[in-house]
Amino acid sequence: MSLKIKHLSKSFGTTESLKNVSLTFEPQTIYGLLGRNGAGKSTLMSILNNRIIPNDNSETKVTLDDEPLLENDKQLSRLFLMSEVNLYPNNMRVKTIFKWTERFFGDFDWDLAQRMTDHFNLNTKKRLQSLSTGYRTIAKIIIALCTPSDYVFLDEPVLGMDAANRKLFYSFIIEAYEKRPRTFVISTHIIDEIASLIETAIVINNGEIISQIDIDELQMKGKVVSGPQEDATIYTANLNVIGADYLGGSADIYTIGDLPKPVPANLTVSGMTLQNYFVQLTTRDTDKLN
C-alpha cells in the first residue's frame, strides 16, 4: 500500500528535468521534498498529479496501491496537488471554491475549514482575485487540507505567507494529519521550519534523488565536528563525511554516523540541522565566491 515510482524521466527539449527517478511514498507519512531552484520538485509533483506527461519509456511504472496511477482517474482522484498554478476562476468567491472542491472530490472537511478560516482571519466571501498573495495561498492551503485525498502534495505552500501564518499553517498540518492520517509531501525552501514537521526528507538535485533520510536518524547520527582544520580532518578521516566548511584555519566537518571516542579536546561536536544536511549535499563549486 503505497505510491511507487519506478524509472521516471522527463525532458523538456534538451533539459533533463527528471532522470530515472525511483521513489516510494508510504501511506500516512509526512515527507519534505527538498531541492534547489530548478532541481525538479514541481516537475515530479506535476507528473504524479497528471498535469505533465512523463517521457514515454517502457520501464516507467507509477502505481498507487499496486494499480497504475497515471491516466487512471479513480486513483488520480486520491491525490491532490496544491501549487502556484491557479486552477480556480479568479472572480469566484472562496466559499464557492470550497463547495466546488467538495463536489469534485466527494467530501470536504467543513469543520477544519471553519477553524482555519477563523484562525487565519480569511474572509471567505471575498473573490480570489481580491485577496492578497498571502491570503490566496491561505485559501489554497485550506482547500488542500480539507479535501479527502490520501496523498496531498504541497508545492511551495507558504509562498507569500508571513512568519506567524506559516507557524499556524504547520500546526494545522499536524492537526489535519492527527484527525485523518494521510501522506503529505511538502516542497519548500524554508527548510528549518519544516524539520520538526516531517518524518522523512527526500533530496532531489539536478533531476536525481540523491538522498532519502529519516529525520530521527539525522538527529541521532548527523554531527558537525568543529575545530582546527588539521585536527578535525584527521579525526574525521575514516568517517562518512558529507561536506565541510573551512574558514581561516578552522573547519566544520559534517558527518553521518557514530563518532569514535574520545573526541579530541580541541574539537567540538554539535548536531547537524536538516538545513546543514541539505546545503552540504547540494552545494556546487560555483556557489563559492573566489
Ligand SMILES: Nc1ncnc2c1ncn2[C@@H]1O[C@H](COP(=O)(O)OP(=O)(O)OP(=O)(O)O)[C@@H](O)[C@H]1O
Ligand atoms: N514547461 C517547461 N518547459 C521547459 N522547461 C521546464 C518546464 N518546466 C520545468 N522546466 C525545467 O525543468 C527543470 C526543473 O524545474 P522544476 O520547476 O521542476 O524545478 P523546482 O525544483 O520545482 O524548482 P524551484 O524550486 O525553482 O521551483 C528546470 O530546469 C526548469 O527550467
